[in-house]
Amino acid sequence: MSVLLIAEHNNNEVRPFTLNAITAASQIDQDLHVLVIGKKIDAVSKSISEIPNVKKVIAVDNEIYENYLAENFTPVIIKHSENYSHIVCSANTFGKNLMPRVAALLDTSQVSDIIKVISPDTFLRPIYAGNAFATVKSNDKKKCITIRPTSFDPAQTSGGSAEIIKAEKEEATSLTKFIKREEVKSDRPELGTARIVISGGRGMASGENFKLITAIADKLNAAIGASRAAVDAGYITNDHQVGQTGKVVVPDLYIAVGISGAIQHLAGMKESKIIVAINKDGEAPIFSVADYGLEADLFEALPQFLEELNKLNTIQK
Amino acid sequence: MKILVAVKRVIDYNVQVRVKEDGTGVVTENVKMSTNPPDDNAIEEAVKIKESGKAKEIVAITVGEDKAQETVRKALAVGADRGIHIKVDGTIEPLAVSKILQKIVDKEKPDLIFMGKQAIDDDCNQTGQMLAALLNWPQATFASKIEVKDKSLEVTREVDEGLETIEVNIPAIVTCDLRLNEPRYASLPNIMKAKKKPIEQINGSELGIDIKPRIEQIKVEEPPKRKAGIKVASVAELVQKLKNEAKVI
Numbered sequence: 001m002s003v004l005l006i007a008e009h010n011n012n013e014v015r016p017f018t019l020n021a022i023t024a025a026s027q028i029d030q031d032l033h034v035l036v037i038g039k040k041i042d043a044v045s046k047s048i049s050e051i052p053n054v055k056k057v058i059a060v061d062n063e064i065y066e067n068y069l070a071e072n073f074t075p076v077i078i079k080h081s082e083n084y085s086h087i088v089c090s091a092n093t094f095g096k097n098l099m100p101r102v103a104a105l106l107d108t109s110q111v112s113d114i115i116k117v118i119s120p121d122t123f124l125r126p127i128y129a130g131n132a133f134a135t136v137k138s139n140d141k142k143k144c145i146t147i148r149p150t151s152f153d154p155a156q157t158s159g160g161s162a163e164i165i166k167a168e169k170e171e172a173t174s175l176t177k178f179i180k181r182e183e184v185k186s187d188r189p190e191l192g193t194a195r196i197v198i199s200g201g202r203g204m205a206s207g208e209n210f211k212l213i214t215a216i217a218d219k220l221n222a223a224i225g226a227s228r229a230a231v232d233a234g235y236i237t238n239d240h241q242v243g244q245t246g247k248v249v250v251p252d253l254y255i256a257v258g259i260s261g262a263i264q265h266l267a268g269m270k271e272s273k274i275i276v277a278i279n280k281d282g283e284a285p286i287f288s289v290a291d292y293g294l295e296a297d298l299f300e301a302l303p304q305f306l307e308e309l310n311k312l313n314t315i316q317k
Numbered sequence: 318m319k320i321l322v323a324v325k326r327v328i329d330y331n332v333q334v335r336v337k338e339d340g341t342g343v344v345t346e347n348v349k350m351s352t353n354p355p356d357d358n359a360i361e362e363a364v365k366i367k368e369s370g371k372a373k374e375i376v377a378i379t380v381g382e383d384k385a386q387e388t389v390r391k392a393l394a395v396g397a398d399r400g401i402h403i404k405v406d407g408t409i410e411p412l413a414v415s416k417i418l419q420k421i422v423d424k425e426k427p428d429l430i431f432m433g434k435q436a437i438d439d440d441c442n443q444t445g446q447m448l449a450a451l452l453n454w455p456q457a458t459f460a461s462k463i464e465v466k467d468k469s470l471e472v473t474r475e476v477d478e479g480l481e482t483i484e485v486n487i488p489a490i491v492t493c494d495l496r497l498n499e500p501r502y503a504s505l506p507n508i509m510k511a512k513k514k515p516i517e518q519i520n521g522s523e524l525g526i527d528i529k530p531r532i533e534q535i536k537v538e539e540p541p542k543r544k545a546g547i548k549v550a551s552v553a554e555l556v557q558k559l560k561n562e563a564k565v566i
């Protein structure tokens with residue numbers, strides 16, 4: 001038995017969720033190999049080889065892999081899958097797009113979005129927007145698994161020295177062409193891994209008003225989230241959406257402002273350590289998951305919040 | 318151009334799902350069922366493309382028990398031309414659904430297949446990508462914008478980093494996000510008309526595909542409950558609690 005993990009990176013650095021996936025993968029089996037597919041990936045491969053949990057790195061370096069098209073990655077993964085009992089990657093948009101394509105060609109029923117490794121063939125996964133947890137056992141010989149990164153701690157990044165093996169490219173697709181990626185660059189912590197997240201909902205009433213949230217996020221070094229309603233209304237871009245059809249976050253502190261707490265939103269944040277809700281409707285469902293609820297108008301509460309934070313001598317970063 | 322749209326019947330998104338006491342699943346008896354929400358977007362997009370003159374026919378397909386036909390009927394009421402219902406009872410995994418759809422694609426030869434990006438019950442997010450792999454077609458997942466060109470589609474995809482645009486040659490598979498469009502409601506006359514549109518029924522067992530589940534569901538349980546929190550009276554109290562009690566700031 002050995003596990004092959006597909007690394008997510010941007011050709012320069014390893015994406016943080018790869019580290020969480022590595023922790024989960026090494027709970028399945030200690031013999032963990034990582035497949036790095038990309039363009040000019042020497043630095044990425046080297047940094048992965050230094051992760052103590054990783055036993056071997058397979059690097060497939062070619063310009064056709066600059067943009068991670070599933071159509072191009074899949075043949076490489078299929079080729080290398082032969083020697084492995086498990087193929088795994090993170091259950092974010094990278095893995096969700098890629099893994100089913102691999103699983104279908106291996107004739108395997110994929111297990112999506114696991115939150116716990118119970119044994120090498122049995123896993124825990126949330127269904128119905130996290131309203132139920134299913135324990136499932138895969139009876140396929142080769143297993144394809146995606147991992148909910150926020151349910152596992154990131155792996156340690158130094159001290160290891162795995163061997164790096166270079167492998168050949170496979171044929172490139174002519175059916176799909178990458179055109180562009182519009183990344184929203186910011187100096188803030190990433191939503192998926194931030195220690196503190198502050199999110200705004202429809203109650204914010206405009207994109208302009210999100211500056212109230214931004215000011216607090218700056219102060220707390222927090223990432224900014226949003227409900228689907230806020231994204232749909234155009235207050236903020238889609239990469240901020242938290243929930244069943246957005247991102248799952250598990251920060252130490254989640255502050256929901258002007259968010260009612262629909263189950264689809266809760267699906268993305270209710271595992272957070274501490275939840276704060278600020279809402280003017282005392283009956284809003286968000287209060288049922290909040291450790292600290294403040295029934296107040298956000299347009300008064302947020303400026304006061306900033307003021308109180310400014311009074312503190314120290315703020316954890 | 319012909320567009321095939323896959324629609325799935327799921328527990329309505331407004332229903333508070335409850336776990337069965339015996340741990341075998343969730344309660345589905347007497348629970349409101351509806352079309353999986355992003356599948357409505359998939360149908361809507363197909364109808365819009367047809368209205369623009371770029372498609373001739375829309376075929377809605379579902380895989381499931383008898384009642385799953387309701388989702389096809391609803392698709393017919395908003396503009397699909399005909400339906401296909403593959404009858405299967407019990408659990409059917411995305412791999413099996415995609416193998417069934419592959420058979421139908423071989424027969425129907427659509428140019429485009431639209432599906433939802435994920436079903437809100439199992440949240441597997443697999444079927445479209447699996448079907449694309451089996452057909453060796455390009456895939457455009459999590460689509461929030463689709464532009465139909467001559468022999469290709471330009472699709473904007475919602476990814477973790479923001480937005481990505483790709484071009485896929487036709488035939489192609491697109492899985493749709495809720496932001497792709499605003500699904501229309503069926504008008505009463507159209508609901509009546511839809512009753513006359515044909516739905517072909519095919520027995521799943523006649524397709525010669527092994528659809529036995531590969532994944533055993535051992536148990537379904539309630540997630541751990543959060544313990545009830547408190548209401549604070551003021552912002553000052555909130556900040557004090559976060560600092561001194563929860564120790565998170």
Ligand SMILES: Cc1cc2nc3c(=O)[nH]c(=O)nc-3n(C[C@H](O)[C@H](O)[C@H](O)COP(=O)(O)OP(=O)(O)OC[C@H]3O[C@@H](n4cnc5c(N)ncnc54)[C@H](O)[C@@H]3O)c2cc1C
Pocket residue numbers: 200201202203204226227228229230241242243244245246247257258259260261262263264265268278279280281284296297298299330354355437495
């Ligand atoms: C298939 C499907 C998937 C979905 N996926 C997601 C998802 O991933 N993420 C997600 O978030 N949603 C998702 N949704 C949408 C979800 O059902 C809700 O519609 C959405 O979360 C509501 O957003 P909201 O809480 O911001 O808005 P609302 O429900 O409108 O709530 C706004 C809240 O703001 C409060 N408020 C208003 N003004 C003020 C003020 N001045 N001060 C204080 N409070 C104020 C109100 O009391 C209210 O509680 C999904 C829906 C479907 C059908």
Ligand SMILES: Cc1cc2nc3c(=O)[nH]c(=O)nc-3n(C[C@H](O)[C@H](O)[C@H](O)COP(=O)(O)OP(=O)(O)OC[C@H]3O[C@@H](n4cnc5c(N)ncnc54)[C@H](O)[C@@H]3O)c2cc1C
Pocket residue numbers: 136323324325326341342353355356378379380381407408409410411414431432433434435436437438439440441442443444445532533534
């Ligand atoms: C371990 C396990 C146990 C299960 N137990 C049960 C059970 O006890 N009872 C039960 O009813 N179900 C059960 N299911 C669910 C059933 O097998 C699901 O239909 C299947 O897993 C599909 O997953 P999904 O809909 O999340 O796929 P996704 O890949 O998320 O669906 C994406 C899209 O594919 C299309 N699609 C998917 N399924 C269909 C379909 N049937 N017809 C047409 N289009 C479709 C739709 O366009 C949909 O938006 C179980 C699933 C698993 C994995």
